[in-house]
Structure formats: structure tokens, C-alpha cells
Amino acid sequence: MKLGTKLIVYLLGVVIIVMTIHGYLSIQQDRDNIVREIRTGMRGFTRAIQAALNNIYGDDKNLKATQDFIDRVGSRGNIHGLVVYDALGKPVAVSVSLQETKEFPDLDPTPILQIDPGPVFEGGEGMEGYADSPGQLVYYRAEPIFNSDNNLVGAFVLGRRGWGLSRTIEARRNRIILTTSTLVFLLCLFILIIVRRNISRPIQKLIERIREIGKGHWEQRIEVSGRDEVSFLALEFNRMCERLQEIYSQLAREQEEKLRLERDLRHSDKLASVGQLAAGLAHEIGTPLNIIFGRAENLLRRPRSAEEMNENLRVIRSQIDRIAGIVRQLLEFSRRKEPTFRSVDISFLLVGVKSLLQHKIQEKGVEVETAVSAHLPRIQADPDLLQQVFINLYINSLFGMNTGGAIKIGAEVTQDRDPLPGKAEGGPWLKISFEDNGPGISPEHIGHVFDPFFTTKDIGEGTGLGLSVSYGIIKEHGGEIRVESEPGRFTRFVIHLPVSPSQTDSERRGVET
Ligand SMILES: Nc1ncnc2c1ncn2[C@@H]1O[C@H](COP(=O)(O)OP(=O)(O)O)[C@@H](O)[C@H]1O
Ligand SMILES: [Mg+2]
Missing domain, CATH: 3.30.565.10 (Histidine kinase-like ATPase, C-terminal domain)
Known part of the structure; x- marks a missing residue:
């Protein structure tokens, strides 16, 4: 993987983790705020209902009036529904909003129906909480019902829908996703530019120069601009090249010197051999010289026919050739050659x-x-x-x-x-x-x-x-x-x-x- 890509992947990983934690914490906080707000609102509202139910159910045990009452309350705005329990904890009235799934198709009654009012009977005090139902949150409050003698005769559970909360959470989530993606995109762009300008391009240059130097262009140097690690690397590289160049030229000089010495030695050796050969060759020259001498004498002594003269001269020429050949061989051998x-x-x-x-x-x-x-x-x-x-x-x-x-x-x-x-x-x-x-x-x-x-x-x-x-x-x-x-x-x-x-x-x- 290229350096830039690696950097992007690592940084994005960190950004995404940080943004996710931040998002989760913000949503939690929003939720807590809204829950607190709803609780305060609910407390007042339930107290009013409790007062009404103390009257209708607690004193009179009027189930019909109770049902009418909770149906009316249960279909109001944010109210999810109501369930009234008798002293034994058995449901005696369920608001129509929790029964008629056709009339209230977006309401899931289960979370409210499942709430157990037991603790209310035990402590005689109200309790509250919220229950998750698919797609939304439902807040409930359960309160005891007393008769006018202040005896606990039943309880009721009131559910309230948390539209606001769901919407807030959704909006918050969307906002976080948007911010994260924008941030990620900008970061990518930023890293890409930074990496390209400060790392990739200088390193690419470095690689090109190294390649040149590898081809033997020792004199190549890398331009150094800036004071980052890549520049230091280039600086060190230049220094190394200088040293290499010095060593290289020194080696070349030494090699040259060695070659020169070797050639001198070869030549000395050759001359020594020539000395050994010369004695023998001088001897070898003696024979043709003798022949030449004889023929020349012969020619000088008395007049000859043209034919005889020619014959003698041909012999003389061939013997001279022989001598020239021998001398040439020796000279050729002793010559200093590349x-x-x-x-x-x-x-x-x-x-x-x-x-x-x-x-x-x-x-x-x-x-x-x-x-x-x-x-x-x-x-x-x-x-x-x-x-x-x-x-x-x-x-x-x-x-x-x-x-x-x-x-x-x-x-x-x-x-x-x-x-x-x-x-x-x-x-x-x-x-x-x-x-x-x-x-x-x-x-x-x-x-x-x-x-x-x-x-x-x-x-x-x-x-x-x-x-x-x-x-x-x-x-x-x-x-x-x-x-x-x-x-x-x-x-x-x-x-x-x-x-x-x-x-x-x-x-x-x-x-x-
Ligand atoms: N054919 C050979 N027989 C015996 N000794 C030899 C022979 N060739 C070389 N040497 C030995 O190796 C030595 C080195 O040989 P060389 O390098 O040619 O130098 P040089 O002949 O001038 O002594 C010789 O002095 C000789 O002792
Ligand atoms: Mg020898």
C-alpha cells in the first residue's frame, strides 16, 4: 500500500471511531434531557389523572365511567394509553387506544400492557420508566389509586409516546453522519495534498535520483528544501553520494595506477623474454647472412649471365626477407601495446x-x-x-x-x-x-x-x-x-x-x- 493510502486509512479509522463515540454520547445526552423534561410534564399530568381515578374508580368502582375516562385520556395527543388494575394487580380497564390496533395502527400496545404495576402495590408509591418499542420510545408512569379512606384499591399505568425524542435522535444521527462524512472527505483531500506535496513527490524525486545514481551518474544531487525528515533523508543521501563519488574516483585512480603498474610489469617481463630470445634469433640471422654473403661474393668475382645473376639476386632477396621476418617478429613481440x-x-x-x-x-x-x-x-x-x-x-x-x-x-x-x-x-x-x-x-x-x-x-x-x-x-x-x-x-x-x-x-x- 502506498504511504498516502496507508495514512488515510489509519486517520479515517481514528476519525470514524471518535465521531461514533461522540455521536453515541450526544444521543445519550439528548435522550436524558428529553426524558427529564417528559418526566416533569408527566408527573403533573398523572397526578391529575390519579385524582380523577381516585374518584371514579377508587370510591365508586365505576368501571363504565373509568373506561370512558381512560378512553378519552388515552386518545389524546402524545398519550399512548392507560391500563387500570384492581387491588390484586389484575387489569380491569384498558384504554381503547391500546385495544384497537386498527384505529391506532402506529401504536404498539405491548410495551405498556407488559408493565407490571406490582412495585406500586408493594410501596404504595408511583414509579416511572421508559420502554423501547420498535420505531419509538414509550414513557410510562404507574400510580396507585386510593379511595377516600386512603386505602390502596388499585393502580394505573399511563404511557406516553416519545415522538420528539425519536425525531431528535434521528436528526442528531443524521447530523453526525453528515459531519463525519464531510470531515472524512475533507480530511482525505487534506491528507492527499499534504502527503503528495511533502512525502510522495520528494520521495519520488529521491527514487528517480537514486535510479540515476545507480546507473553510475555519481554527480547527481537531490535538491533539499525544507527541514522535514524527507529533506534530511535527501541531505544524508547527497552526503553519501559525495562520499561514494570520492571513494569511486579514488578506486578508479588506484585501479588506473594498478593497471599502469601491471602494464609496466608486463612490459618488463616481455623485455626479459626478448633478451632471452634475441640471443637465439641473432644466431638464426647468421645463416641467411652467410648465404647472402656467399651469393654476393659469387656475383662480384666474375661477370655472369643475366640468368645466373637473376638467380643469385632472387636467393639474396629471399634471405633478406627471412632476416626481416625474424627481426619483425622480435620487434612485434617487444612492442608496448594496448x-x-x-x-x-x-x-x-x-x-x-x-x-x-x-x-x-x-x-x-x-x-x-x-x-x-x-x-x-x-x-x-x-x-x-x-x-x-x-x-x-x-x-x-x-x-x-x-x-x-x-x-x-x-x-x-x-x-x-x-x-x-x-x-x-x-x-x-x-x-x-x-x-x-x-x-x-x-x-x-x-x-x-x-x-x-x-x-x-x-x-x-x-x-x-x-x-x-x-x-x-x-x-x-x-x-x-x-x-x-x-x-x-x-x-x-x-x-x-x-x-x-x-x-x-x-x-x-x-x-x-
Ligand atoms: N617449468 C618449470 N620447471 C621448474 N621450475 C619452474 C618452471 N616454471 C617456473 N618454475 C619456477 O618458478 C619460478 C618463477 O618463475 P617465473 O615467474 O617465470 O620467474 P623466473 O623465470 O624469472 O624465475 C622460477 O624461478 C622457477 O623456480
Ligand atoms: Mg620465467
């Missing part, structure tokens, strides 16, 4: 990395086996960052290995049930494993290999950045990297990278892009 995610073919990437490291692999006399499943799905990734990860893993493996060593690289799609930490759902994942049979990692070191600057290598040989940078890169791709090792036997790094389901589908259907 991360860009795109559709990446992992098997292609793995082949490229292997060729970049070919010389080092040969130098160490290590065997590389790749078990990459056919039709691997492409994934959304930054190829340069992933390349950096693979180069790090290769270099780490090659470091401790000698002739006869082997590196096994596998890539496949898995539907691992268990979700990775922080992920709501399980696979499909692209699982890349990188295993070597080198020296392995000792148990006391294995928990630290992903720590920044953790290295077991000598100064100049290791920076301790490779695995921590790789860890960050894989996390940035929504994946995970784990390590398992048995010293003296193997070291295995397993990477899980998320594959979006649509990509797997399109790949399975053979939609190659």
Missing part, C-alpha cells in the same frame, strides 16, 4: 610461438610434442598477451632442461563440471596444458611461483615476473592457470580459458572465419 580482444585461433598462436623459440629448442636438444585437437574453437582473447604467456612457459621449461628432455603441449575443449573460483558456471573451457620433464618445482616453492618477483634463478637469469604476469593475463581473460609438479619428474601448467557456447557451436558446424 590490450585488444579479438577472435583468436590458439593452435595458430602455439605454432607461431614455437617458431619464435625454434632456435632455443634446437640448442637445448629438446623434443616438443603438440597434441592440439582439430577444430579448436576460436576464443575471444588478446593474442599478444597469450603469446607472452606461452613464451614464458616455454622459456621456463627450456631453462632447466638438457638434451633428451621433452615438452608436451596439449589443447582441447573440456566440459569440466566444477566451476572455477568466482565463476557461476562450469565449461566449456579451452584447456591448454604445458608439461615438461625437467627438474620440477620443490614443494616449498610451488606455492610461490605465481608471486611477483619470486625466482629461484640467479640475478640476470630470472626476474620472477614471468609467471605472475602470466597469471594476471589469464585472469584478465576470465580464466585460470594452475601448476602441478613432481620434483625430478615433471612440471605441468594447466590453463583454462572460457569459450562462449555460441563459439563452440559455430566451430562445430564448421563455420571457419
